[in-house]
Amino acid sequence: MLYIFDLGNVIVDIDFNRVLGVWSDLGRVPLALLQKRFSMEESFHQHERGEISDEQFAAELGQQLGLALSFEQFTAGWQAIFVGVRPEVISLMNQLRQRGERVVVLSNTNQLHCGFWPTEYPEVQQAADKIYLSQEMGMRKPEARIYQQVLDEEGFTPDQTIFFDDNADNIEGARKLGINVVHVTDASVIPDYLASRL
Structure with missing residues (x-):
């Protein structure tokens, strides 16, 4: 088999709330607001197919969430998903x-x-x-x-x-x-x- x-x-x-929690702290945006704004849109799917770069994905998701993060800050949050x-x-x-x-x-x-x-x-x-x-x-x-x-x-x-x-x-x-x-x-x-x- x-x-x-x-x-x-x-x-x-994995726990996506851990990601949003780090971004909330770094970006000084309330966690509840990020949870409300977050959705897996087409950029997510493109990123998972390797169609867009990490940097482009970070920029698009930051825009969606209203977050002004450096790429390093974005990455720090993104890796927090793993429990x-x-x-x-x-x-x-x-x-x-x-x-x-x-x-x-x-x-x-x-x-x-x-x-x-x-x-x-x-x-x-x-x-x-x-x-x-x-x-x-x-x-x-x-x-x-x-x-x-x-x-x-x-x-x-x-x-x-x-x-x-x-x-x-x-x-x-x-x-x-x-x-x-x-x-x-x-x-x-x-x-x-x-x-x-x-």
């Missing part, structure tokens, strides 16, 4: 590989975050056979083509594949292709799902 794991809130806990790895998921990924299953990560991410989490959480790369990143592939979940490319490169059919993600749209995108999906709504979902399979 091919097991595809998302990264954020699947393998590594910590879920060790039980890392352990299960390693167990799957020891059993001879294929384990990969498929993440909607961006260049800035990829300069941070691989060194902060080296165990993620060590627990995966391969890591697929949206900004390197030029596409993002829930686009059908990103799932299809992973299947094609890995040599598995949808019915031989299990996909774990916390985002309902991403889950639905994979389901439409016939991939077996598991919606990760909290940290107990993956251990519970795999308990009977390992």
